[in-house]
Amino acid sequence: MKRTRTLAVTTALCLGAGVLPIAASGTVAGAASTPACSPKALAASKGPVTINFWESMPRANGEEMVKLTNEFNASQKKVHVNLVVQTTYQETFQKYRSALSNGQTPDIAMLTDTDTQAAIDTQSFIPAQTCMSAAGFKTGDLLPRALAYWKVNKTQWAMPFGVSGPVLYYNKKAFTAAGLDPNKPPATLAQMVSTAKTLKTKTGAGMGMVLDPWHLLTWMATGNQTAVNNNNGRTARANKATFNSSAGLAVFNALAQMKKDGSVQTNSVQGAGRYDNLLGAGSGKFAMTIDTSAAQGTIQQLLATGQYPNVDVGVAPMPKVFTTTSKGGVEPGGNGLWISKRSTPAKQAAAWQYEAFLLSASTQAAWSAGTGYIPLRTSAAKSPTIQALWAKDPGFSVAYTQLTKGTQDYATAGAVIGPFEDVNGAIANAEASIFVKNVAPKTALNAAVAASNGIIAAYNKRLGVK
């Protein structure tokens, strides 16, 4: 029995000490004498220039990515793109941060929208602007709203690629059963609240709602209000949250009203129940929900199996926070492509050549048709491929149309925040407190702003800025 005892002590000590080892950080120098992203450097290099591209597109979208990249590699001999598949956006950025200390950074990284300020703060990327100027690239008919999201301090930092927006999905059959016009989905937040109530009373199926802070931020944009100060962090670094304005309060009030009506059920944006709002729409539990437009492909696939005979899905623009005529518009979401500062000018130029291919009208049309992402060029949207798709299924045009409508300013460009994930956590926490603890909307909103201010201040302090 003595042995058992010693074993217990040893186990305790070893396991206890085992949690301690922590990675250390280091620096890698990357100096270049030729100007960054120089096309001349690419032209001067002998043989094909191979670049690594970290992307995180799952399943069908990943296959489309491979197809397009093969097409690019086959189309010319100067540049060879090596796709390195990462799992999720979150893991890609985590891996990128570790790569910053061991030096194995990619030449291009696909990062999610909320990582924009963080990516700039790593000081390890060159602005896409540099490459655009060097190559004489014209932004011409690229959607201004999509470009604006990745523009900070008037500099185009990354190029948008897989862009989507939140849209309203609803079951037309449930609308008919409730005596509502299936061709007139709610266009404002107030209409959404009353429609959910009618649906719940008449059919028993209410609204499924994923508590995604992105939705709150998009509603802020539709009300033409910023979420953080300094013009959403776009003219100077943000140091205060501002989303407790009238638009934010309207959203929180709507949530509280729906909770009171018993017309809404929520799920979290991460973890086991992430897709409950969509799955519940399939099973008839919900008649309406808001989710990313990028989910349309999967939804259509599922509906095509015939498993859900009671669902006829309708897609409508994100309801506006105030009135349909008020100033504002939706902000874009999705991913941007970032070019490494540590790569050689030749590789940077090669990376740009590839990005320019991805943003060309024909690639954008193929990409959008294959994935459901928004075509980023007006000319791509007008192409026969896209027009045929939209004629067959008008739902696919909704996200594009809503992104081209409304005012174009800092509010609709969306916010950039360094510690975005933590701020999102604070928002989700406040939203959930309405449902779980019956906290008053205004109290919950102010708590979220206070928590966000603390998070932003702590981040800025670590970065050594104000």
Added chain:
Amino acid sequence: MRTQAARRRKDWALAYVLLLPGLAIFAVFTFWPFLQNFKLALYQNPPYPGLPSTFVGLSQVGDVLSSTAFHQSLISTLLFVLMVVPTGLLGGLMLALAAHRALKGMAIFQVIFSSTVVSSVAVAAVVFGTLMDPVVGLLPWLGLDPHPAILSNPTWALPAVAIIAIWQFLGLSFIIMTAGLQSLPEEVLEAARLDGARAPTMFFRVTIPLLSPTIFFGLVVGFIYAFQSFGQIDILIGSQNAEFTHTNVLLFYIYRALSVQNDPGLAAVLSIVLFVILLGVTLVQFRFLERRVHYAGN
């Protein structure tokens, strides 16, 4: 006498030589990082590698220890341990008693009861996550519709992940208890039986005291197991949700500090706290509980 002493010294020398490879590995991968960790705790790090760190001394330790996030994390950890350890040990003991009979086919049950120890955390989490789902899970079938869903509910998320941890710990607890039951001295049990002790008396007055070293061992292992639970939370809750603040147990907080906030300083302070707690708990357990434990050979 002198030759014996010399031989003894030689034995010791050999022992250290043989231990050297093991010690070297421990030194490089455990002790060195362990010491480095204390250094890290004194520096405030930028959110990204490659940017300079600043020496802030103990102020960072004070900041972390006085933060609400840390207090919340401590409370969650404590609640989690309290939910997992006693239930897991008791459940394991019950199962061990049930399976500790010379019946035909009992081996099958022993395998089943101990199987949770080899199941992966990820698989268990996904299975339980599906069962608890209000849309595609077992609950609608049972006519239950909790809102918000169990795993999205800040109040219920922690007990829900604790249930998964308990289920997983049952297997280990069962194995420990079974081993303990099998090693009980038969003559003592028989003597008690001959003296006319009834089943409850036998259990509380004879079996439990004889089993106390095993229970004690299980307690220590259970504490460490519970303190280091992580997978269920990472898979089922994530870190961007409301319920996360209530399931942010110490180990998860450390992981998050490193991988999401990229703050080695914060992670280092938290790691030291976890180390001190585990060391403290272990010492307390040995100091006080050991006195009440009956060791058969002593």
